[in-house]
Amino acid sequence: MVLMATIVFFHAHPDDETSATAGTMAIASADGHRVVVVYATNGECGEVPQDLAVDESLVDRRRSEAECSAQVLGVARVAWLGYADSGMAGWPQNDQETSFHRADLDEASAALSSILDEEDADDLVGYDWHGSYGHPDHVKVHPVTYRAAGLARRRPRVLEVTLNRDMLREGINRAREMNLDVDMDVDAADDGNPIGTPAAEIHWQVDVSDYLDRKRQAMQCHTSQTSDIGMFMAMPPEVFVVAFSQEHYREHGRPNGMITGWPF
Numbered sequence: 001m002v003l004m005a006t007i008v009f010f011h012a013h014p015d016d017e018t019s020a021t022a023g024t025m026a027i028a029s030a031d032g033h034r035v036v037v038v039y040a041t042n043g044e045c046g047e048v049p050q051d052l053a054v055d056e057s058l059v060d061r062r063r064s065e066a067e068c069s070a071q072v073l074g075v076a077r078v079a080w081l082g083y084a085d086s087g088m089a090g091w092p093q094n095d096q097e098t099s100f101h102r103a104d105l106d107e108a109s110a111a112l113s114s115i116l117d118e119e120d121a122d123d124l125v126g127y128d129w130h131g132s133y134g135h136p137d138h139v140k141v142h143p144v145t146y147r148a149a150g151l152a153r154r155r156p157r158v159l160e161v162t163l164n165r166d167m168l169r170e171g172i173n174r175a176r177e178m179n180l181d182v183d184m185d186v187d188a189a190d191d192g193n194p195i196g197t198p199a200a201e202i203h204w205q206v207d208v209s210d211y212l213d214r215k216r217q218a219m220q221c222h223t224s225q226t227s228d229i230g231m232f233m234a235m236p237p238e239v240f241v242v243a244f245s246q247e248h249y250r251e252h253g254r255p256n257g258m259i260t261g262w263p264f
Ligand SMILES: [Zn+2]
Pocket: 012, 013, 016, 135, 138
């Protein structure tokens, strides 16, 4: 008998689910698990599309794009904590009172925790200590994830999404050999720290190659975000495969060593 779990994925912005965890989400829902996604922010700092309707805001658009992605990935429920997007490090929006970056840790954690209780969640997926690359909202996801797990009536198991720094470096080198212009420094992200986690400190590698089309389809839902998502869509197929076929997680308290397999 396979036990079905409820897995909550906590993301900073609508679209983050696609590049980081879409393959895992699609596999989990195909296996019969209940997949829930919670967004901390509404993504107000994203690009504003030219084709907004008169009565449509960027937040409306991003929420409906998130619903589209949820449908593609078999997500059972989409929930919003409703904080404002803090923008990239150093942007004035960092200091906005309603930003997630400035949110009270207890308050934000309680909001997430009440969703964990409603769902009786078995697993909670958040981000590594600096959200892989130091975006203020991604950094904040980490402490909120652990605090919320601790507050939940039944403490879920916690996994942290991360990027495999070694694999990323290799992928960028390969792309540059193909004369592609890659504007990314693995050793210095926005916050000055290297991106992601060395392979030696990662616990789970999930091979999502069978669900890569689904992942791409979920990305396509977020068409308003032409620079980030547009860049992924513009990748030559062989680069896209290298960039997105594997998803990586840390699990606090596990012995060292990366297992290629299914964590749930
Ligand atoms: Zn984000």
